[in-house]
Amino acid sequence: MDEPKAKNVQQWTAEPAGAIYAQSPRGTKEFFDQVEAERYRQQPWTRELIADLEPAGKRVLEVGTGLGTDHIQFARLGAIVSGIDLTPTSIEMTKKRMEMEGLHSDLHIADAEALPFEDNTFDIVYSFGVLHHTPDTQRAIHEICRVLKPGGTALITLYNRHSAFVARIWLPWFVQRMLGNPATWESRVQAIEEGGAEHAPLIKLYSKGEVESLFTQFTKFQHRREHLGLGNHGSKAEKLEKIFSKFPLMNSIYNAVGRYAGWYHIIHAAK
Numbered sequence: 001m002d003e004p005k006a007k008n009v010q011q012w013t014a015e016p017a018g019a020i021y022a023q024s025p026r027g028t029k030e031f032f033d034q035v036e037a038e039r040y041r042q043q044p045w046t047r048e049l050i051a052d053l054e055p056a057g058k059r060v061l062e063v064g065t066g067l068g069t070d071h072i073q074f075a076r077l078g079a080i081v082s083g084i085d086l087t088p089t090s091i092e093m094t095k096k097r098m099e100m101e102g103l104h105s106d107l108h109i110a111d112a113e114a115l116p117f118e119d120n121t122f123d124i125v126y127s128f129g130v131l132h133h134t135p136d137t138q139r140a141i142h143e144i145c146r147v148l149k150p151g152g153t154a155l156i157t158l159y160n161r162h163s164a165f166v167a168r169i170w171l172p173w174f175v176q177r178m179l180g181n182p183a184t185w186e187s188r189v190q191a192i193e194e195g196g197a198e199h200a201p202l203i204k205l206y207s208k209g210e211v212e213s214l215f216t217q218f219t220k221f222q223h224r225r226e227h228l229g230l231g232n233h234g235s236k237a238e239k240l241e242k243i244f245s246k247f248p249l250m251n252s253i254y255n256a257v258g259r260y261a262g263w264y265h266i267i268h269a270a271k
Contacts, residue, residue, distance in 0.1 A: 001235030003133050004202040005086060005111070012087045013194035015065045017129070032097050036069050045226055047073060048129065049155060051264070055079035058123035061147065063112050063140070065128030073102040074126070076264070084110040112140040117147045125154045129264070132159045132204040138214055145217050148271040154218070157264045161205035164261040165229045211265050220270035225262035 001009070015028075021038035038045050050070060054062075056078035065071045066081040071094055075081050083105050085091050091107050098105050110116050111126070112134050129149045131137050137158075142178050158168070169209035173188045189205065191197040206214075208223060215221050 002135065007199050007203045009087045009134050009150060011193060011196060011199040011201040012066070013089045014060040016090065017191065017193075018069060019067065020194050023042050027093065027096055028205050029095065029100055029185050031089075032067065032069075032100070035067055039069050042229075043227055046070065048127070051077065051127065051165060053124055053126075053153065053155060055124060060114075060124045061117065063115070063121045063127035063144065064090075065094040066090050068097035070117060070126070070128055071105065072097055075105060076101075080110075082122070084108045084112070084115065086111055089167045101167065101239065107248065108250060113143060115143045120149045123149055123152050125152070125156075127155075128157045129159070131156060132206065133202050135202060141214050142217065145208065145271055146191050150271055154267070154269045154271070156269070157268070158211060158269045159203065159205050160263055161207050161210075162261075163225070163229075163263045165263040167261075188193075206265060206267065211267060212242060215267060215269045218269035218271055222268040224266050225259055225264065226266055227263045228239070228261065229263040 003179050016036040018039055019026060019031075022031045022034035024034060050073045055074050058079055060074045060079040060081050062071050062074070062081070062083040065085045068083075071081060075098060081104075083091075084107070085094070086109070088109050091109050094105065095107055102209070105184065108116055112131060113136050125148055131140050134140050134244060141154075141156070144156070148154060153260070169188060170185075173183065173185065176183065186196065187200070188208050189198055190200050192203060196203070211223065212221065
């Protein structure tokens with residue numbers, strides 16, 4: 001395994017995505033419930049995206065299962081699910097999560113750049129916030145296209161360079177650089193992930209044009225942005241987001257702004 005991928009494994013072994021929001025011991029039902037509740041409080045549109053794919057009876061592959069939070073949604077909706085993750089802990093946790101509800105998934109420790117499946121296998125391939133961490137994102141997307149059936153759908157999210165979130169972290173970094181702080185922009189971006197500064201995971205940001213160029217092998221391409229995402233865990237901005245979420249009008253405005261300057265590119269692509 002090359003160094004960037006090894007660092008990614010270190011990052012998500014130490015700090016599984018979403019785990020910071022749970023108070024209960026890792027691997028317990030309470031832990032998974034807390035992670036799930038916070039995930040869909042912050043990003044309720046994610047669950048809607050999954051449901052809109054109408055996955056019942058379809059073969060679905062998730063690239064990068066993490067703690068299995070989205071993965072189990074597909075299974076609950078009646079999909080025939082498979083999943084891969086480069087981090088062994090993620091596969092272990094996803095398996096445990098599924099078993100707690102009597103559900104099954106064909107899970108593999110595997111690399112997104114070399115999917116262990118035959119051509120034309122899946123109706124849907126889903127990957128949320130994963131492929132901007134792999135060194136050869138284009139190769140991973142080619143692999144997704146390869147394993148999709150003709151007419152199949154890929155639903156992918158990638159980090160947006162031209163987002164309010166990036167502007168928020170860029171300004172203080174720029175000021176600090178002007179004051180003599182030697183920190184590089186790469187190190188600031190790595191710190192986006194909880195604990196990321198320690199493990200230095202690979203993180204890439206994309207413009208809309210760059211995203212479009214990644215999906216030229218697909219026959220259809222649809223794009224939108226979501227998730228203003230201004231609040232880190234425990235920050236004042238996060239507290240403000242929680243207040244907004246309690247008032248429908250304020251929450252609607254907040255989400256509408258996210259569709260113009262959101263942290264995620266959301267891509268629907270058809271083979």
